[in-house]
Amino acid sequence: MNDERCWEAVVNKDKGQDGQFVFGVITTGVYCRPSCPSRRPLRKNVRFYKFPAEAELDGLHPCRRCRPLVAVEVDPMSARIRSLCNYICRNSDGGDPLTLGQLSRHVGLSPFHLQRSFKAIVGVTPRQYVEACRLKAFKGQLRSRKSITEAIYEAGFGSSSRVYGRIDTRMGMTPTQYRAGGKDISISYVSVESPVGLMMVGATNRGLCFVQFGESQHELLEMLRKEYPAATLERMRQPYAEQFRLWMEALSRHLRGDQPRLDLPIDVRATAFQFKVWKYLQSIPYGEVQSYTEVARTIGRPAAARAVARACASNRVAIVIPCHRVIRGNGELGGYRWGLERKRVLIDRERAARAGTLSSS
Numbered sequence: 001m002n003d004e005r006c007w008e009a010v011v012n013k014d015k016g017q018d019g020q021f022v023f024g025v026i027t028t029g030v031y032c033r034p035s036c037p038s039r040r041p042l043r044k045n046v047r048f049y050k051f052p053a054e055a056e057l058d059g060l061h062p063c064r065r066c067r068p069l070v071a072v073e074v075d076p077m078s079a080r081i082r083s084l085c086n087y088i089c090r091n092s093d094g095g096d097p098l099t100l101g102q103l104s105r106h107v108g109l110s111p112f113h114l115q116r117s118f119k120a121i122v123g124v125t126p127r128q129y130v131e132a133c134r135l136k137a138f139k140g141q142l143r144s145r146k147s148i149t150e151a152i153y154e155a156g157f158g159s160s161s162r163v164y165g166r167i168d169t170r171m172g173m174t175p176t177q178y179r180a181g182g183k184d185i186s187i188s189y190v191s192v193e194s195p196v197g198l199m200m201v202g203a204t205n206r207g208l209c210f211v212q213f214g215e216s217q218h219e220l221l222e223m224l225r226k227e228y229p230a231a232t233l234e235r236m237r238q239p240y241a242e243q244f245r246l247w248m249e250a251l252s253r254h255l256r257g258d259q260p261r262l263d264l265p266i267d268v269r270a271t272a273f274q275f276k277v278w279k280y281l282q283s284i285p286y287g288e289v290q291s292y293t294e295v296a297r298t299i300g301r302p303a304a305a306r307a308v309a310r311a312c313a314s315n316r317v318a319i320v321i322p323c324h325r326v327i328r329g330n331g332e333l334g335g336y337r338w339g340l341e342r343k344r345v346l347i348d349r350e351r352a353a354r355a356g357t358l359s360s361s
């Protein structure tokens with residue numbers, strides 16, 4: 001999957017690429033095969049997916065004109081697996097997760113055969129798919145109060161196949177995977193100017209472990225050193241390592257307002273409660289805010305609003321874990337580790353960017 005090449009195929013309405021991928025249009029909520037005869041969408045509104053199932057998990061619907069599913073359903077096995085996908089999605093909002101045994105009985109294949117065919121056709125294992133659907137149903141419940149525009153906006157901004165990434169433990173580095181103070185861990189860091197001031201980004205080879213703001217490089221480096229006293233710190237020089245470069249690009253696109261949903265791996269130490277709060281914060285949509293009490297209630301700990309506030313305050317990965325989206329119930333900003341002024345600016349910028357994106361599309 002190469003975005004440039006996919007886009008080229010869309011521009012040329014390349015029939016030869018039908019069945020190789022589909023593209024979703026976030027402004028219409030529809031996904032198409034490359035050769036779709038409809039008017040060409042703007043590049044910025046297009047997302048590519050290897051499999052239709054991924055587009056559907058992102059909330060997109062098949063286009064009625066080009067019928068993207070027909071291209072992949074010439075094979076009867078594909079049709080069977082696809083109907084199984086629908087079955088999973090319909091039965092994933094509550095109760096126990098579906099087991100491989102149940103699924104194989106439902107579709108009439110042996111567990112082994114099902115596992116293999118499913119992976120080949122959908123791109124993930126049945127279990128991963130079940131989990132993705134459960135997560136989606138869960139998030140759907142959280143968001144049931146939202147307007148349709150917002151729902152489309154939300155659904156459209158998932159980037160290809162990231163929905164699966166979100167379900168494994170992207171921020172779930174367990175405490176035991178870390179030694180005290182980052183011993184035996186090597187952290188690359190760089191400081192860059194951002195729209196909200198000087199920002200230092202630190203990362204291990206597994207994910208971001210430090211995104212913070214400060215007045216000077218010196219101050220930031222001290223903060224990093226204090227956080228990980230035993231780690232080996234190394235300034236990242238240009239050209240950045242590929243992975244690090246991608247993370248930095250995503251961060252700066254996000255800060256510019258060009259990439260509402262940020263879904264980067266995080267490598268931090270935390271308590272189970274902190275993880276729970278931080279993970280939930282990542283599901284608060286771009287440009288929205290919630291109160292500490294709302295967060296506490298939604299994660300099933302209604303009495304823990306103060307603990308939620310503490311978990312926000314102990315965040316070390318600003319922006320990526322968007323603790324700035326949590327404020328007091330009375331509308332006051334509450335606290336922010338990197339200053340209330342910065343929190344205000346972040347919230348305002350997100351609202352403005354979102355309004356701009358929605359009205360120009």
Ligand SMILES: [Zn+2]
Pocket residue numbers: 031032033036037038063064065066067
């Ligand atoms: Zn179409």
